[in-house]
Amino acid sequence: MQTAIDNKITDQKAHSAEEVVRIEHLSKAFGTHTVLKDINLHLSKGENLIVMGKSGTGKSVLIKCMVGLMEPDSGSICIFGQSVPDLDEKELNDVRKKIGFLFQSAALYDSMTVRENLEFPLRDDKEIKSGERAKMVEEVLNNVGLLEAIDKMPSELSGGMRKRIGLARTLIQRPDIILYDEPTTGLDPITSREISHLIVDIQKKYGSAALIITHDLDCARITGNRVILLDEGLVIAEGSYDDLKDSNDERVRDFFK
Amino acid sequence: MTADKATAHHTADSSQEKDISKPTGVKALLIEVAGMTHFSGRFFKEAFLPPYELNEFLKQSYLIGNKSLPLVGITAFIMGLVFTMQSQPTLAKFGATSWLPAMVSVAMIREISPVITALICAGKVGSGIGAELASMRVTEQIDAMEVAGNRPFKYIVVSKIAATIFMVPLLVIFADGIALIGSYLGVNLSGHTAFNVFFGHVFNKLDFIDVFPAFVKTFFFGFAIGMISCYKGYNSNEGTEGVGRAANSAVVIASLAIFIIDMIAVQVANLFN
Ligand SMILES: Nc1ncnc2c1ncn2[C@@H]1O[C@H](COP(=O)(O)OP(=O)(O)OP(=O)(O)O)[C@@H](O)[C@H]1O
Numbered sequence: 339m340q341t342a343i344d345n346k347i348t349d350q351k352a353h354s355a356e357e358v359v360r361i362e363h364l365s366k367a368f369g370t371h372t373v374l375k376d377i378n379l380h381l382s383k384g385e386n387l388i389v390m391g392k393s394g395t396g397k398s399v400l401i402k403c404m405v406g407l408m409e410p411d412s413g414s415i416c417i418f419g420q421s422v423p424d425l426d427e428k429e430l431n432d433v434r435k436k437i438g439f440l441f442q443s444a445a446l447y448d449s450m451t452v453r454e455n456l457e458f459p460l461r462d463d464k465e466i467k468s469g470e471r472a473k474m475v476e477e478v479l480n481n482v483g484l485l486e487a488i489d490k491m492p493s494e495l496s497g498g499m500r501k502r503i504g505l506a507r508t509l510i511q512r513p514d515i516i517l518y519d520e521p522t523t524g525l526d527p528i529t530s531r532e533i534s535h536l537i538v539d540i541q542k543k544y545g546s547a548a549l550i551i552t553h554d555l556d557c558a559r560i561t562g563n564r565v566i567l568l569d570e571g572l573v574i575a576e577g578s579y580d581d582l583k584d585s586n587d588e589r590v591r592d593f594f595k
Numbered sequence: 596m597t598a599d600k601a602t603a604h605h606t607a608d609s610s611q612e613k614d615i616s617k618p619t620g621v622k623a624l625l626i627e628v629a630g631m632t633h634f635s636g637r638f639f640k641e642a643f644l645p646p647y648e649l650n651e652f653l654k655q656s657y658l659i660g661n662k663s664l665p666l667v668g669i670t671a672f673i674m675g676l677v678f679t680m681q682s683q684p685t686l687a688k689f690g691a692t693s694w695l696p697a698m699v700s701v702a703m704i705r706e707i708s709p710v711i712t713a714l715i716c717a718g719k720v721g722s723g724i725g726a727e728l729a730s731m732r733v734t735e736q737i738d739a740m741e742v743a744g745n746r747p748f749k750y751i752v753v754s755k756i757a758a759t760i761f762m763v764p765l766l767v768i769f770a771d772g773i774a775l776i777g778s779y780l781g782v783n784l785s786g787h788t789a790f791n792v793f794f795g796h797v798f799n800k801l802d803f804i805d806v807f808p809a810f811v812k813t814f815f816f817g818f819a820i821g822m823i824s825c826y827k828g829y830n831s832n833e834g835t836e837g838v839g840r841a842a843n844s845a846v847v848i849a850s851l852a853i854f855i856i857d858m859i860a861v862q863v864a865n866l867f868n
């Protein structure tokens with residue numbers, strides 16, 4: 339069983355690897371509704387961390403706090419050793435450029451073609467020449483297997499295609515950390531599995547760290563190096579997928595049925 | 596706290612506020628005015644700092660012109676024509692029909708064409724901007740730009756407001772021209788006046804003091820339309836139904852703002868008279 343003491347031990351072990359994210363005592367409430375109570379987690383370079391939890395436990399809120407889209411009420415969020423809530427606008431943008439964020443809804447820019455969507459994150463980078471940019475677009479589209487969609491509008495794409503384009507747009511910035519918000523939700527099992535394997539490929543290819551929010555057990559099993567489970571604003575379990583699946587804690591076991 | 600975070604905070608907290616105590620009446624009005632003031636401040640701050648979104652500005656300007664040109668043209672033509680036909684009998688009673696071109700042009704250029712054009716733009720352009728930005732907010736496109744470090748305020752809001760500031764005055768000048776042509780036609784429906792005679796009258800009677808304040812206020816109209824509709828769309832946070840509400844209130848508030856600005860402009864212009 340994964341107890342608080344066990345958590346500490348895993349914590350210390352992981353501390354030796356290069357740590358890219360550390361969150362301590364994070365809390366966030368909306369009015370009187372406390373969503374996150376006391377969240378502690380860390381993420382190391384090259385690691386895929388799965389975050390599971392019931393709908394509405396604040397998983398999306400957690401990653402929005404990490405990129406400064408929401409402000410935490412208390413606690414610290416350190417990314418690359420910098421405290422996110424204390425950064426000014428320019429510093430925050432610099433940190434954000436190293437983080438990829440796949441939205442639950444893909445959030446494609448629907449007034450732009452797929453190509454323009456993918457070029458958009460690179461627009462501030464004056465060093466990239468336009469020929470190079472085109473090559474980068476084709477490369478990431480190839481990675482997600484959608485090169486033929488390059489001149490389509492987002493409205494012409496299916497839900498699964500949109501998700502994959504969203505993923506491509508996240509990847510084109512070559513982020514060091516990728517935050518995936520339910521990358522496989524709403525997709526058929528085959529496409530889900532393709533995306534899961536893609537996430538693993540990306541991890542291997544770019545050596546990036548990832549935090550993956552998912553309800554999809556298949557996805558968690560394929561992509562995760564470590565799993566944490568949120569409930570009522572707290573991390574109630576942490577360990578490998580198999581550890582948690584065989585946990586004695588009923589709340590944890592219920593999740594893996 | 597950075598302005599970006601302020602927006603995030605606003606988005607995050609306001610839907611909850613709704614359940615507890617949504618401010619109403621005077622308090623809501625003051626909050627709205629404060630919000631718009633802050634929004635305008637941010638616009639001016641970011642508008643003058645590089646990098647500039649020239650391409651997006653030109654694209655938006657083109658879209659605004661393209662969207663409202665036909666409607667502005669038709670309306671201005673009809674206004675010029677009808678206004679002339681309506682005034683003619685009255686002036687005829689006093690034997691003052693020769694004043695017609697001067698009177699029509701002063702009324703058109705000082706008042707009617709700026710206000711009508713601005714109202715048309717508030718309806719066509721303002722609702723479009725309000726709905727577009729609100730739906731970008733709902734579908735997290737604005738958040739996506741923000742987390743990619745792409746400064747959505749600058750890209751979306753600054754270029755749109757700049758475009759309305761730039762385009763509304765141009766559309767007003769266009770409307771002025773068309774309205775005078777309409778008026779010329781109106782004059783010629785009863786009796787004959789040569790083209791050069793008519794426009795000779797018009798330009799003789801038009802003073803700097805007629806044209807200049809009217810021209811200056813159109814920039815304010817453009818700013819009000821762009822700022823209010825962007826504010827409503829950018830800060831929308833009530834899901835899909837918020838899109839319609841943003842479009843709607845953008846039009847209503849922008850139209851109201853146009854009349855208020857017009858009233859202030861008259862007072863200011865009179866000070867210099
Ligand atoms: N902008 C907001 N304003 C008020 N409350 C919010 C806001 N965003 C989220 N919440 C609340 O925070 C809680 C957690 O939301 P969140 O979106 O993080 O859930 P989640 O764990 O991602 O769920 P799901 O798995 O369904 O995506 C919900 O109860 C929600 O009502």
Ligand SMILES: [Mg+2]
Pocket residue numbers: 397398399442519
């Ligand atoms: Mg979520």
